Amino acid sequence: MKTRITEMLGIEHPIIQGGMHYVGFAELAAAVSNAGGLGIITGLTQGTPEKLANEIRRCKEMTDKPIGVNLTFLPSLAAPDYPGLVKAIIDGGVTIVETAGRNPAQVLPYLKDAGIKIIHKCTSVRHSLKAQDIGCDAVSVDGFECGGHPGEDDIPNMILLPRAADELEIPFVASGGMADARSLVASLAMGADGMNMGTRFIATKEAPVHDNVKQAIIAATELDTRLVMRPLRNTERVLSNSAVERLLEKERSLGSKLTFEDIKDEVAGIYPKVMLDGCMDSGAWSCGLVAGLINDIPTCRELINAIMSDAEEIIRRRLENMLGGKV
Ligand SMILES: Cc1cc2nc3c(=O)[nH]c(=O)nc-3n(C[C@H](O)[C@H](O)[C@H](O)COP(=O)(O)O)c2cc1C
Numbered sequence: 581m582k583t584r585i586t587e588m589l590g591i592e593h594p595i596i597q598g599g600m601h602y603v604g605f606a607e608l609a610a611a612v613s614n615a616g617g618l619g620i621i622t623g624l625t626q627g628t629p630e631k632l633a634n635e636i637r638r639c640k641e642m643t644d645k646p647i648g649v650n651l652t653f654l655p656s657l658a659a660p661d662y663p664g665l666v667k668a669i670i671d672g673g674v675t676i677v678e679t680a681g682r683n684p685a686q687v688l689p690y691l692k693d694a695g696i697k698i699i700h701k702c703t704s705v706r707h708s709l710k711a712q713d714i715g716c717d718a719v720s721v722d723g724f725e726c727g728g729h730p731g732e733d734d735i736p737n738m739i740l741l742p743r744a745a746d747e748l749e750i751p752f753v754a755s756g757g758m759a760d761a762r763s764l765v766a767s768l769a770m771g772a773d774g775m776n777m778g779t780r781f782i783a784t785k786e787a788p789v790h791d792n793v794k795q796a797i798i799a800a801t802e803l804d805t806r807l808v809m810r811p812l813r814n815t816e817r818v819l820s821n822s823a824v825e826r827l828l829e830k831e832r833s834l835g836s837k838l839t840f841e842d843i844k845d846e847v848a849g850i851y852p853k854v855m856l857d858g859c860m861d862s863g864a865w866s867c868g869l870v871a872g873l874i875n876d877i878p879t880c881r882e883l884i885n886a887i888m889s890d891a892e893e894i895i896r897r898r899l900e901n902m903l904g905g906k907v
Pocket residue numbers: 597598599600601603622650652679680681701722725726727728729755756757758776777778779780865866867868869870
């Protein structure tokens with residue numbers, strides 16, 4: 581299958597693995613890229629330019645296909661060394677960067693000068709248009725279903741994707757709630773050029789996270805995620821657990837008095853404990869509604885191959901048959 585995204589990024593299938601804190605290590609990114617998608621290393625998990633340079637090197641030893649690096653711009657007290665991380669990306673020969681969070685204008689000129697394609701991930705049509713205006717090459721449109729930060733507008737992809745298609749000129753991929761061939765074909769039908777998956781890629785053989793995390797995703801239904809930090813306008817969709825329920829109780833009881841300090845125990849420094857140690861009740865960790873559609877732990881190649889062949893089946897048989905009058 582060819583789309584504007586496969587052509588722009590030089591990949592075989594229009595499937596991207598979104599950056600994920602403490603999940604997007606070299607092993608997963610290489611496995612996704614080797615399977616014909618685009619694998620992405622999460623820059624801030626590495627933290628320093630030296631460590632990111634090393635992770636890019638490790639990934640390139642495992643694949644000769646294009647890989648990307650995610651750069652997330654979050655409000656934080658101690659800002660990461662973004663210029664250093666950008667230099668590590670450029671020097672490492674990475675050709676694609678996924679930006680997320682704040683407007684990436686500060687790093688754009690350096691990335692563009694190096695010929696790097698920039699996919700900005702955002703949760704609204706107005707932010708997508710802004711990304712297009714400042715020169716991003718593509719957008720990843722993250723609907724309300726998504727694991728992680730869905731923004732504050734709460735617009736699901738059934739509305740967000742056709743709205744993005746109506747307004748954008750640059751290519752975009754559908755993100756949030758994507759799991760299988762049905763997601764891909766529906767996204768293409770709504771005007772997207774491919775899809776980005778987060779949660780689905782955690783439950784794969786190569787995702788270098790504790791098995792407890794994969795089992796938790798398989799056990800979860802679409803009713804098991806919660807939205808936390810809404811009062812701080814930093815909403816995150818996470819899997820429910822005892823720490824998350826405690827956090828929500830604090831949000832309810834403190835109301836408008838809530839500050840980040842009040843919930844620090846449930847949200848700060850949680851990812852290594854969950855993803856590496858498998859301590860599932862340590863705190864809040866991102867997970868999409870799509871957990872309700874995930875029931876197995878395939879390899880990335882099995883997952884991507886199944887998506888592409890099932891998509892062909894849907895398009896050539898199910899939809900063609902309907903057009904041909906067969907039910
Ligand atoms: C565990 C986890 C960690 C994530 N960490 C990041 C991150 O550090 N930066 C980022 O831009 N997006 C992050 N995301 C969002 C994903 O890249 C992707 O946009 C999202 O998962 C798509 O929704 P889905 O989970 O329904 O597929 C994370 C998602 C998950 C599930």
